[in-house]
Amino acid sequence: MVAFLALWPSFAGAQLLPIGDSARLLATGGVSQVEGAGGGGLAAWALITGYGSDRSVGGNVHYTHILLPNFEVRSAGVAVGLYDRIELSYAQSVFGTGDTGAALGLGEGFGFETQTVGAKVRLLGDAIFDQDSLVPQISLGVQHKSTSDSAVLSAVGAEESTGTDYYIAASKLFLGQGLLVNGTVRMTRANQFGFLGYGGDQEDACTPQFEVSLVKLLSPKLAVGAEYRSKPDNLGFAKEEHAYDVFGAYFFNKNASLTLAYVQLGSIALQDEQGGTYLSLQLGF
Numbered sequence: 001m002v003a004f005l006a007l008w009p010s011f012a013g014a015q016l017l018p019i020g021d022s023a024r025l026l027a028t029g030g031v032s033q034v035e036g037a038g039g040g041g042l043a044a045w046a047l048i049t050g051y052g053s054d055r056s057v058g059g060n061v062h063y064t065h066i067l068l069p070n071f072e073v074r075s076a077g078v079a080v081g082l083y084d085r086i087e088l089s090y091a092q093s094v095f096g097t098g099d100t101g102a103a104l105g106l107g108e109g110f111g112f113e114t115q116t117v118g119a120k121v122r123l124l125g126d127a128i129f130d131q132d133s134l135v136p137q138i139s140l141g142v143q144h145k146s147t148s149d150s151a152v153l154s155a156v157g158a159e160e161s162t163g164t165d166y167y168i169a170a171s172k173l174f175l176g177q178g179l180l181v182n183g184t185v186r187m188t189r190a191n192q193f194g195f196l197g198y199g200g201d202q203e204d205a206c207t208p209q210f211e212v213s214l215v216k217l218l219s220p221k222l223a224v225g226a227e228y229r230s231k232p233d234n235l236g237f238a239k240e241e242h243a244y245d246v247f248g249a250y251f252f253n254k255n256a257s258l259t260l261a262y263v264q265l266g267s268i269a270l271q272d273e274q275g276g277t278y279l280s281l282q283l284g285f
Contacts, residue, residue: 020285023053032062036077036091043211046139046171050081060284087120095195136172145194158197178217200234241266
């Protein structure tokens, strides 16, 4: 919070332009990460969501559907970028168990609901304009998550139904090569992104996890890339594995984009090889 307040004077006194000047380059707002932050599908980036300049506001809404062999994830949310400095986001997600819910003793079609409130602040650097420097754009972020059905979560070994992630992300954009590289360190105790609660009988403390993204712009509107995200392994009843994806994102214009990916989340609740399709639509300015 101190960091946010310290940076407020840098834009609070700026002359306000109409909301949504869309001054930034196409695709530089990224897409909507599964927990609602601006970034890739799995990884939070240092970039601020939307296309607003440092004198304006941008934002978006998204809907994401991940279809796995035994589970599905549905997520909808909204995010706002303020003066290319601060990002605020909210996402509501459902982790559906489908037919597997009955086998797990939860009931067919049982779903865990998670609400995520996030904030991100750009600390230094500018991924777009600092092309003559190797210093990346660096941002600090926080995501507070709350998951329903605390009694069920406790039964599987989770310590709590709420938790808070803290992360620092560094993004470097090489405009000449059409290449974006991002690395994020996240302190978290979330089980399966928080869908299965926070902490467990194996580990209850926050541990550092890593997110990496590599994105190539094939044309002004088409980007392809890959991501890797490590996850903690807190629950004794089922091993949690790391996640990765390969994706393509098409930016129709600054108001709409569509992302299609293959995502592999590993073993989830004793169900192995949970890999499937990731589809996300984002509308914004």
